[in-house]
Amino acid sequence: MTDTSQPSATAETGYQPTVTAAHAKQIHRWHEDAYQSLREEAGAGQTFDYLGLTLDVPPEVMPITPVSDLLGEAVLAEVKTCDRVLDMGTGSGVNAILAASRATDVVAVDINPRAVEAARHNAARNGVSERVDVRRSDVFSAVDGDFDLIIFDPPFRWFAPRDLLEMAATDANYGTLTTFVRAAGRQLRANGRMLIFFGTSGDIGYLRQLLAEEGFTPEVVATRDVMKDGMRVDYYTYRVTRTA
Numbered sequence: 001m002t003d004t005s006q007p008s009a010t011a012e013t014g015y016q017p018t019v020t021a022a023h024a025k026q027i028h029r030w031h032e033d034a035y036q037s038l039r040e041e042a043g044a045g046q047t048f049d050y051l052g053l054t055l056d057v058p059p060e061v062m063p064i065t066p067v068s069d070l071l072g073e074a075v076l077a078e079v080k081t082c083d084r085v086l087d088m089g090t091g092s093g094v095n096a097i098l099a100a101s102r103a104t105d106v107v108a109v110d111i112n113p114r115a116v117e118a119a120r121h122n123a124a125r126n127g128v129s130e131r132v133d134v135r136r137s138d139v140f141s142a143v144d145g146d147f148d149l150i151i152f153d154p155p156f157r158w159f160a161p162r163d164l165l166e167m168a169a170t171d172a173n174y175g176t177l178t179t180f181v182r183a184a185g186r187q188l189r190a191n192g193r194m195l196i197f198f199g200t201s202g203d204i205g206y207l208r209q210l211l212a213e214e215g216f217t218p219e220v221v222a223t224r225d226v227m228k229d230g231m232r233v234d235y236y237t238y239r240v241t242r243t244a
Contacts, residue, residue: 061092085148086151091112108133116136139180150184156199157170158202196237
């Protein structure tokens with residue numbers, strides 16, 4: 001018999017899961033498998049050739065994944081020369097560097113100090129350090145001004161992270177995601193837009209709910225599905241604008 005009950009809500013953020021308890025357990029299993037693989041593969045660090053870039057990724061920073069290009073290619077297609085761009089949760093700096101291949105004013109932020117170091121290193125390695133201002137920031141805490149485009153590849157899971165590497169994949173009770181969506185409208189210019197990457201290996205219903213509550217409309221610009229344990233997992237890049 002399928003368990004169709006809901007996991008409990010969390011008082012800290014008001015996060016109310018939109019997935020069933022059975023699906024939540026499946027997501028936990030997927031996450032544990034992926035996390036152990038990440039730790040094993042990270043080792044002393046990795047170097048990736050990706051969409052024309054060369055990126056050095058230390059062991060405490062999220063590496064490039066087989067679906068990273070869904071967001072990366074959308075960044076290349078979306079960024080305009082005149083845009084002021086914010087890359088939220090920049091990790092190794094990948095999407096900020098891609099944006100800086102088009103625009104001259106890019107801010108990249110991450111709460112992980114190892115990610116900040118990696119992003120600065122990779123911006124220099126790829127010749128765009130003068131275009132990318134890398135800062136350590138807890139969501140918008142060290143961000144000033146407003147932006148034409150905000151890029152966000154958030155953690156998909158709502159669990160508490162156990163180390164710096166896991167912070168890129170887990171966000172306790174979706175505190176970061178909630179804070180981001182609630183505040184993003186104040187950081188966007190009048191005709192600003194966002195690119196947000198997410199998948200059904202997280203609670204995508206909660207993301208859609210947050211966007212709707214804050215007056216945003218998501219449009220799918222890229223998608224891919226993969227099979228995990230006989231179940232289909234969908235990944236999406238959304239182009240997000242204010243609801244008319």
